[in-house]
Amino acid sequence: MTALLATRLKTSLKTSLKTSLKACRLLLATLALVGLAALAQPASAQQPNSVNPTASSVKEDQLLEQMRIIRGRGTIPDAKSYNLEQPAGRDWRQFHEVTLPWIGAIAILGMLAALVLFYLIRGMVKIVAGRSGRTILRFNTLERFVHWMTASCFIVLALSGLNITFGKRLLLPLIGADTFATWSQWAKYAHNFLSFPFTLGVVVILLMWIAWNLPSKVDLEWLKEGGGIIGDKHPPAERFNAGQKMIYWIVVVGGGLVAATGYLMMFPFYLTDIAGMQLAQIVHGVVALLFVAAMLGHIYIGTIGMEGAFEAMGTGEVDLNWAKQHHSLWVEEESAKSRGEAPPSRAAPHPAE
Amino acid sequence: MARMKFLCDADRCIECNACVTACKNEHEVPWGINRRRVVTINDGRPGERSISMACMHCTDAPCQAVCPVNCFYTTADAVVLHSKDLCIGCGYCFYACPFGAPQYPKVGNFGSRGKMDKCTYCAGGPEADNSKAEYDKYGSNRLAEGKLPLCAEMCSTKSLLAGDGDIIAQIYKERVVKRGYSSGAWGWQTAYRETIAS
Numbered sequence: 032m033t034a035l036l037a038t039r040l041k042t043s044l045k046t047s048l049k050t051s052l053k054a055c056r057l058l059l060a061t062l063a064l065v066g067l068a069a070l071a072q073p074a075s076a077q078q079p080n081s082v083n084p085t086a087s088s089v090k091e092d093q094l095l096e097q098m099r100i101i102r103g104r105g106t107i108p109d110a111k112s113y114n115l116e117q118p119a120g121r122d123w124r125q126f127h128e129v130t131l132p133w134i135g136a137i138a139i140l141g142m143l144a145a146l147v148l149f150y151l152i153r154g155m156v157k158i159v160a161g162r163s164g165r166t167i168l169r170f171n172t173l174e175r176f177v178h179w180m181t182a183s184c185f186i187v188l189a190l191s192g193l194n195i196t197f198g199k200r201l202l203l204p205l206i207g208a209d210t211f212a213t214w215s216q217w218a219k220y221a222h223n224f225l226s227f228p229f230t231l232g233v234v235v236i237l238l239m240w241i242a243w244n245l246p247s248k249v250d251l252e253w254l255k256e257g258g259g260i261i262g263d264k265h266p267p268a269e270r271f272n273a274g275q276k277m278i279y280w281i282v283v284v285g286g287g288l289v290a291a292t293g294y295l296m297m298f299p300f301y302l303t304d305i306a307g308m309q310l311a312q313i314v315h316g317v318v319a320l321l322f323v324a325a326m327l328g329h330i331y332i333g334t335i336g337m338e339g340a341f342e343a344m345g346t347g348e349v350d351l352n353w354a355k356q357h358h359s360l361w362v363e364e365e366s367a368k369s370r371g372e373a374p375p376s377r378a379a380p381h382p383a384e
Numbered sequence: 385m386a387r388m389k390f391l392c393d394a395d396r397c398i399e400c401n402a403c404v405t406a407c408k409n410e411h412e413v414p415w416g417i418n419r420r421r422v423v424t425i426n427d428g429r430p431g432e433r434s435i436s437m438a439c440m441h442c443t444d445a446p447c448q449a450v451c452p453v454n455c456f457y458t459t460a461d462a463v464v465l466h467s468k469d470l471c472i473g474c475g476y477c478f479y480a481c482p483f484g485a486p487q488y489p490k491v492g493n494f495g496s497r498g499k500m501d502k503c504t505y506c507a508g509g510p511e512a513d514n515s516k517a518e519y520d521k522y523g524s525n526r527l528a529e530g531k532l533p534l535c536a537e538m539c540s541t542k543s544l545l546a547g548d549g550d551i552i553a554q555i556y557k558e559r560v561v562k563r564g565y566s567s568g569a570w571g572w573q574t575a576y577r578e579t580i581a582s
Contacts, residue, residue, distance in 0.1 A: 087431035107404075112418060116574055121574075312476075
């Protein structure tokens with residue numbers, strides 16, 4: 032066994048020696064050629080004063096062409112400082128100073144203008160049959176609490192966020208640099224801390240209402256009829272109509288995106304580099320401004336846009352006629368449920384009587 | 385008035401980091417904050433170059449443009465300074481800066497940032513020149529004393545140049561002509577939208 036191994040080793044050694052000898056010969060031949068070529072060149076080329084120490088040196092313009100960030104090695108613990116140049120900051124500046132304010136202004140002012148126009152034309156959507164005087168529970172205490180926790184956080188987050196983009200243009204000239212800086216500092220604290228209950232609210236909303244917010248065939252019909260917003264028809268709807276489902280998904284997806292990108296910015300450079308930070312701010316800014324515009328529509332239809340709508344989130348009890356007009360399928364379902372369950376539940380509470 | 389600029393001649397920088405140390409000492413810069421640093425490109429490979437980098441005091445500075453509270457101002461010498469009284473530590477100037485110059489002391493919860501700190505070109509801040517308040521917030525104000533930034537003044541190989549842009553560009557040009565090579569005026573195209581022909 033050992034003898035066999037030894038012979039094998041010998042043969043492999045031989046072959047490797049042969050190959051290396053071949054390589055050596057090739058190398059020698061190349062060297063000889065290079066030497067000849069060098070001798071053929073004028074003698075001046077070999078003098079030390081013409082040696083160009085930068086012949087192989089890194090050049091800034093070449094590096095900038097090759098990559099968006101020129102990165103090297105540093106000697107201080109802060110790894111971010113090893114980036115020598117990152118000119119992408121200028122693109123981000125263009126976004127932050129030009130693109131984002133325009134997106135925000137168009138989305139928010141456009142939405143406001145559309146709502147004012149709509150109110151002037153359509154007015155408040157009335158309860159056609161008038162109030163019945165009987166109410167039905169639409170949102171329980173937990174649902175209302177989560178809604179208002181998220182909503183109140185959203186309002187503070189929106190105002191303090193808008194302040195970052197528009198404050199220096201609109202508010203700073205009015206109140207002066209010092210007052211504006213103090214307000215902005217507190218707004219930043221509020222923005223950071225209220226993000227936690229807001230995110231919690233978004234998560235609970237996602238879990239609490241997802242069962243009623245999956246798309247269904249009824250939504251198609253509802254959308255075809257324009258949701259009854261335009262015209263006087265009131266297409267049937269379940270507990271949430273297609274418009275409300277859209278608001279739900281805007282809150283869940285938009286809220287999820289602003290929360291994720293917001294935490295990236297609150298914990299800067301924990302998970303991402305400078306390019307990631309810039310991208311996080313871009314996503315945060317765009318989604319947040321569109322979110323604000325969408326919520327303006329939501330606030331409108333929940334208050335002055337529709338008679339009897341606010342009560343759903345106010346007391347939780349809506350008028351039966353309102354419910355029949357806007358959520359006919361849900362009312363049918365609820366009354367079927369109560370018909371089926373009413374006798375035992377009514378009989379049970381007072382066994383002693 | 386002069387248009388103050390920095391220029392690091394990468395063919396002269398020996399990565400001694402004395403500029404970094406001098407800056408920290410002159411301004412009593414807090415722990416964890418570096419207004420100036422030396423970055424080595426292609427370390428250990430042929431063509432390696434080291435460049436000392438700090439705030440370049442850009443023309444039309446991006447930090448100044450993106451600041452949500454407008455805490456930056458550009459002096460008559462074209463030095464970009466800021467007010468720590470107005471700064472809210474949002475970190476946006478760092479996202480915009482092409483040179484990674486702004487620094488933030490870590491204060492309080494999460495990754496929350498304190499008042500931004502960066503190279504002042506040894507020119508202090510908005511407070512009265514060479515006052516204690518100015519020194520405490522921004523470090524010494526050598527420019528008000530008629531001196532140039534210490535990092536460049538004490539550079540042993542005179543790799544780092546500070547002063548009027550035209551004058552230091554002239555010095556650099558003469559060097560390049562004399563020695564016959566150059567690896568470029570690092571950061572000038574990005575900061576000043578111009579470069580020194582070589």
